[in-house]
Amino acid sequence: MAPFDLAASLGPVAYALVFGAIGFGFGAALEMGGFGDTRKLAGQFYFQDMTVLKVMFTGIAVAAVLVALATSFGLLDMSRVFVNPTYLWPGIVGGLIMGVGFVIGGFCPGTSIVAASTLKVDGIFFLLGALGGVWLFGETVGSIQGFWLSSYMGRFTLPEWLGLPLGVTVLLVVVMAVALFWAGDLAQQHFGQKRPWAEVVKGPGRGWQVLAGALVAASLFLVVRGQPDPEAKFARMGPAVKKAVAEREIFVDPAEVVALRKDIGVQVVLVDLRDERDFNLFHVGGSRRATLAELESPERLKPLLDQPPTTVTFLIGNGEAEALRAWRQLTALGVPNVYVVDGGVNRWLERYPVEACVADRIGKAEAGDAPAWRFRYATGSTQPAAWPELGSSPSFRSPCGEAAADGHGSTHHARTWPAHAYTKRVKLKSKAAVKGGCG
């Protein structure tokens, strides 16, 4: 599924040619639209010529509609598409600075390249100035590092911010864009051509009608059709993912989870998929409970998506079935480094048992998502088995201590676990290294 890992699948020449071809289309589209002429660019700020506003926002709206159509039909995996991370205030301040530069210089960086390529001397001067500006930034960014890295909000999109479905957001963008073009036409006639309001032609032109009709129809279709749910997305994923499940590459032995919890170079996140009752009876230390539906919500999903590449997420149930469902969901949504704890809590307690006075074994570890142990009371994560990597801790009290009159006077609970052999499964991968045009 698109997008494609070009660096891995193409030779260096073909790789360069693909980007060169995209750049060629970009340069040609800008030149045809008139972006090489500084008077057209600056003219928009005096309502003389609204071309640039129209070309630019038509481009945004058309691309947004096409992207949403592609994801809607499962042709594009959005989780692997670069979305410019939001650094709110540096972006706004940088934008304010650029607005001033835009009016003084009459170009923006991309358009000055096109102007220079058609031998416009002012474009060449602007380009030289811009090279100086990026140099100046590189020299001084050290002293404004704090601000430059501030107000980071990660991958944050309008649908998340507005709490609206993608299709509705695209429709809003389209309506806003075409309304802006219409208003631009009116403003151009009145302010630019000095026509009194009474003589301004109010009706939009033919081109506007075609564009607005097509874009609104496409986004209404998107609103009705909606986007595929995670199960549907997973079904469309490539054979490599299904092979990983079939060959149990994603199932990690509890002993490996414990080893990684000891590893200071790796951060382990444990998500427990069981109900609250089972969770309270026993859970692995530090795990947090979540249902499949909760994992889809932005509050739970976003932190998982934004994790650094040194973080591994483990999903744990009583058995494997529910955790595997969650794995399919998170994988489809693009969460990197997700694994299922092999055999779930049932296998965990087999590897790291609790004492007999705490729980009785009532089933096999292979019993699916039914608990294999019956706890006599809720232990939460107070049992040594919840923190096998610690070995012992003063806070562990032997629950069976008083009954055992064998002279072990100390309640301090030292345990050593047998070393379990396991096949290493976890391979830390950084998320698809997609970078944007200006990254």
Add this chain to the structure above:
Amino acid sequence: MSTSREPRPYVNPYVAGTLLGVVLFLSLYVTGGGLGASAAMSRVQTGVLDLVAPGHVDRVAYFAEMAGGARSPWAHYSIYMLVGTVLGGFVSGLWNRRVKLETRKGPRISVHARWGFALLGGLIMGYGARLARGCTSGQALSGGAVLSVGSWAFAMAVFASAYAVAWFLRRLWI
């Protein structure tokens, strides 16, 4: 090519915009990233600096990331895209008879003043583009299409600021 012939008119803005949108979509679809210009400019600048003062490049973290030690700032997709952009602009300009050594400017300023302001504006734009992590193409256009909140805030800031200062600088253009 005969420059004596009149340049062809620019295409309808909605047609050019649709073309731009299709190119942007293809870029996102095939490569997983959008269009851009200022990243490549930053690399060109760092590459030139690396020829002149390699030691300095290695010491400034921002430059070292692109060209520190044996790293080449040139072997990067944004550079390939930049070369393509130049060629695309040139070929379209040639076809439409717009390739001509000339200076475009407002009616009330001299050619030399226009060059000076273009240089100054470029300097400001270049600085702002790196501060905002992208220019009008990489942030506003590409980020706008993938509905990034930060990119929309950025685009609004650019236009708000430009419209706010335009009146004071009207001598440059009208």
